[in-house]
Amino acid sequence: MEVADHKAPTLENGQLADENADVLQFMDSMDAYFTLLHSLSSTLRQYQIQGWLELASARHSMGAYRVNTVLLDHTSHSAATTLLVTQDEGKVDSVEPRFTLCKWGSSSNEKFLGEKQSSQDQLHPQLRHRGSTQLSEEKTSSENKASCEIDDQVQKGRSKSLSVFGTLVSPKLRSAQLSFETALETLVEMANARSEMLYAFDKVDKKLGDGKE
Amino acid sequence: MANRNQIPTSNSALIAMIADEDTVVGFLLAGVGNVDLRRKTNYLIVDSKTTVKQVEDAFKEFTTREDIAVILISQYVANMIRFLVDSYSKPVPAILEIPSKDHPYDPAHDSILSRVKYLFSAESVASGRR
Numbered sequence: 001m002e003v004a005d006h007k008a009p010t011l012e013n014g015q016l017a018d019e020n021a022d023v024l025q026f027m028d029s030m031d032a033y034f035t036l037l038h039s040l041s042s043t044l045r046q047y048q049i050q051g052w053l054e055l056a057s058a059r060h061s062m063g064a065y066r067v068n069t070v071l072l073d074h075t076s077h078s079a080a081t082t083l084l085v086t087q088d089e090g091k092v093d094s095v096e097p098r099f100t101l102c103k104w105g106s107s108s109n110e111k112f113l114g115e116k117q118s119s120q121d122q123l124h125p126q127l128r129h130r131g132s133t134q135l136s137e138e139k140t141s142s143e144n145k146a147s148c149e150i151d152d153q154v155q156k157g158r159s160k161s162l163s164v165f166g167t168l169v170s171p172k173l174r175s176a177q178l179s180f181e182t183a184l185e186t187l188v189e190m191a192n193a194r195s196e197m198l199y200a201f202d203k204v205d206k207k208l209g210d211g212k213e
Numbered sequence: 214m215a216n217r218n219q220i221p222t223s224n225s226a227l228i229a230m231i232a233d234e235d236t237v238v239g240f241l242l243a244g245v246g247n248v249d250l251r252r253k254t255n256y257l258i259v260d261s262k263t264t265v266k267q268v269e270d271a272f273k274e275f276t277t278r279e280d281i282a283v284i285l286i287s288q289y290v291a292n293m294i295r296f297l298v299d300s301y302s303k304p305v306p307a308i309l310e311i312p313s314k315d316h317p318y319d320p321a322h323d324s325i326l327s328r329v330k331y332l333f334s335a336e337s338v339a340s341g342r343r
Binding site: 045048056076079087097103104164173180183 | 252
């Protein structure tokens with residue numbers, strides 16, 4: 001009887017420890033979310049305000065008829081800035097998505113150039129046995145070439161987006177574009193913080209629901 | 214055992230927007246605008262003439278599209294369809310309430326915080342103790 005009595009509390013303690021761990025994880029993620037939300041809201045508002053002011057300034061210098069939604073491209077076209085959505089494979093039965101911003105197709109370009117680089121490395125494995133200086137110089141020049149190609153792609157994307165409002169646009173419109181790009185990065189961080197918190201919240205909520213039953 | 218709760222992964226998912234003109238134009242400058250072959254856009258510009266029904270329909274459409282991963286909605290617009298936003302619970306697309314030019318962000322109205330708040334309410338704590 002005494003042995004059974006000792007075993008029952010151990011089982012309950014184990015279950016309690018699991019529940020406490022989930023609650024702690026939720027509290028941590030919520031704290032992180034609030035902290036991030038506060039700082040990102042300020043950053044977002046800062047870049048949005050900056051963007052709005054620059055947009056208003058561009059409208060003032062270019063004219064309201066040149067910076068308005070009537071000029072938006074309504075023909076079929078794909079977004080140049082998209083999101084990469086992945087699932088956190090480390091978690092069992094995870095519903096926590098991770099978002100990665102791909103600005104002007106840059107992440108897909110980096111992946112392509114990375115694959116090109118690795119295939120070139122495979123074709124010339126003997127280079128690894130030569131002086132390390134030569135190898136690092138060759139790597140640096142190929143990396144520079146890759147980054148130049150990505151920069152060109154990004155600049156082309158930006159120019160195409162601005163061209164909706166005419167060939168010659170105000171520098172303020174270009175600045176507004178950069179401000180909103182930064183705001184987008186901030187928003188993707190917020191989306192990731194949100195999904196992390198919701199994942200922890202769902203775990204705790206489920207445990208509470210099971211406990212009531 | 215296969216995961217029951219799979220989320221749709223994608224390498225080129227869209228960002229949708231339901232916001233005022235300047236916010237939408239700004240993010241379109243950042244390259245998020247998409248128009249498909251049926252001329253359907255991934256944004257709705259909300260102005261004084263936009264009805265609640267139009268906002269509702271756009272929200273419902275964007276939340277059911279598989280190619281959209283995040284929906285940016287101005288908080289004052291979300292307040293127009295608060296019941297719909299608060300009842301939404303899927304992980305993707307993620308709904309982000311953002312401030313607008315004339316309406317700063319108010320955490321009290323955020324749908325995520327509303328969901329979490331009840332965990333700390335007296336009723337929830339009391340029912341857990343029974």
